[in-house]
Amino acid sequence: MSKAAELAALxxxxxxxxxxxxxxxxxxxxxxxxxxFADPTDNTYSLDRMHIFNDNDGAFTVTQDxxxxxxEGFYKSIKFDCTTADGTIAAGxxxxxxxxxxxxxxxxxxYGASGAKSIVVSFYAKSNLTxxxxxxxxxxxxxxxxxxxxxxxxxxxxxxxxxxxTGDTSGTWLATNGIGSNHQISLSMGSTYHGTAxxxxxxxxxxxxxxxxxxxxxxxxxxxxxxxxxxGDVATPFEHRSYSDELARCRRYFLRYYGNDSPxxxxxxxxxxxxxxxxxxxxxxxxxxxxxxxxxGTVTYQNADNFGTGSVxxxxxAIYVQSTSSAVICGASVxxxxxxxxxxxxxx
Amino acid sequence: MNxxxxxxxxxxTDPLTGDTGKxxxxxxxxxxxxxxxxxxxxxxxxxMRQVAAGTLTIEDxx
Numbered sequence: 105m106s107k108a109a110e111l112a113a114l115x116x117x118x119x120x121x122x123x124x125x126x127x128x129x130x131x132x133x134x135x136x137x138x139x140x141f142a143d144p145t146d147n148t149y150s151l152d153r154m155h156i157f158n159d160n161d162g163a164f165t166v167t168q169d170x171x172x173x174x175x176e177g178f179y180k181s182i183k184f185d186c187t188t189a190d191g192t193i194a195a196g197x198x199x200x201x202x203x204x205x206x207x208x209x210x211x212x213x214x215y216g217a218s219g220a221k222s223i224v225v226s227f228y229a230k231s232n233l234t235x236x237x238x239x240x241x242x243x244x245x246x247x248x249x250x251x252x253x254x255x256x257x258x259x260x261x262x263x264x265x266x267x268x269x270t271g272d273t274s275g276t277w278l279a280t281n282g283i284g285s286n287h288q289i290s291l292s293m294g295s296t297y298h299g300t301a302x303x304x305x306x307x308x309x310x311x312x313x314x315x316x317x318x319x320x321x322x323x324x325x326x327x328x329x330x331x332x333x334x335x336g337d338v339a340t341p342f343e344h345r346s347y348s349d350e351l352a353r354c355r356r357y358f359l360r361y362y363g364n365d366s367p368x369x370x371x372x373x374x375x376x377x378x379x380x381x382x383x384x385x386x387x388x389x390x391x392x393x394x395x396x397x398x399x400x401g402t403v404t405y406q407n408a409d410n411f412g413t414g415s416v417x418x419x420x421x422a423i424y425v426q427s428t429s430s431a432v433i434c435g436a437s438v439x440x441x442x443x444x445x446x447x448x449x450x451x452x
Numbered sequence: 453m454n455x456x457x458x459x460x461x462x463x464x465t466d467p468l469t470g471d472t473g474k475x476x477x478x479x480x481x482x483x484x485x486x487x488x489x490x491x492x493x494x495x496x497x498x499x500m501r502q503v504a505a506g507t508l509t510i511e512d513x514x
Contacts, residue, residue, distance in 0.1 A: 145481050147456060281492050377468060384468050396488030398495045414466025415474055416488045424467055449485075451494060 130331035152354035162190030162319035173262035181329035202288035204452035210284025220271025226339040238311035244283035246308040248275035266339035291318035363444030384424035401446035472513040
């Protein structure tokens with residue numbers, strides 16, 4: 105096919121358009137939660153939008169790393185480093201990296217009906233461990249699942265992996281702000297979740313029995329960056345988006361205010377109500393969050409020993425700061441000590 | 453897969469309005485969290501799943 109014909113085909117398929125990558129933070133640049141996660145809790149998040157399933161008898165650390173494929177415009181990757189070996193993964197155990205794509209974004213694929221579109225998955229991966237790994241796509245009900253095997257053939261060498269997954273014309277795929285699809289890379293996977301590759305399964309399966317066991321040795325590591333999911337049959341070059349664009353996308357799902365942001369002691373909000381021991385106010389989020397978020401954090405400024413919220417929406421929140429031990433809260437703006445932070449979690 | 457370790461749950465009171473119907477204060481993996489009563493919130497969905505399963509009770513507000 106000539107270059108002109110290739111281009112015409114790409115334009116016709118929609119692949120030549122910008123904003124084609126359904127994966128958010130695929131270059132692993134955004135890390136609001138931090139850059140190192142020692143043996144993360146099962147069913148939690150690491151780098152922005154990067155979800156971890158971790159239930160096994162071993163342990164691993166997830167970090168944002170600067171090891172990247174050269175000449176491709178990347179400067180960060182996600183690294184998995186096995187710190188405690190688990191030589192035999194029990195049936196129900198696992199270790200995975202995944203991204204849950206919101207239904208409002210997943211609808212472009214037309215899943216669950218005739219005309220469902222094929223996607224191309226691509227990413228750069230490197231590991232000392234060669235062999236077969238598995239990639240899966242599932243719906244929110246986990247009763248539709250496609251498994252694709254891929255191989256890393258050269259130890260400690262970046263390889264660009266790409267493959268096509270046919271669209272699913274069956275099943276229920278949410279078109280809401282819930283989980284539209286769950287894209288997952290298995291590092292270790294017990295037999296409970298083994299299924300058949302290269303077809304749509306009607307059960308909760310994510311890997312085949314050929315899956316390597318990343319947790320087999322503390323020598324093992326696994327790097328990944330440039331993760332892209334796009335409509336079509338041919339992988340296009342990774343779509344690099346600006347940091348600010350990617351950060352804004354991430355903030356729809358997770359938002360953290362740090363007390364040590366520059367300039368120091370940022371003012372989070374101005375109080376609307378205040379007395380000797382209590383003040384409250386509200387502030388708006390920089391983007392509309394996916395759902396009304398959950399709040400955690402620490403606020404110690406002005407001897408505050410309690411903080412919380414009375415109301416949170418997708419657009420903003422009311423917050424109060426309280427001192428139950430001394431009357432030192434004043435009517436000034438709520439600024440932050442360097443260790444203070446507020447996090448808002450609306451992840452899928 | 454998908455379970456979240458919730459060890460306590462109590463309806464939270466807005467100290468300004470006294471309203472108790474908007475948030476649940478929970479402890480997840482040892483961390484206190486205010487969870488919005490929104491079915492699209494994954495923590496709230498998990499709280500409701502565990503309540504339905506009989507493994508979690510939401511205490512009344514103070």
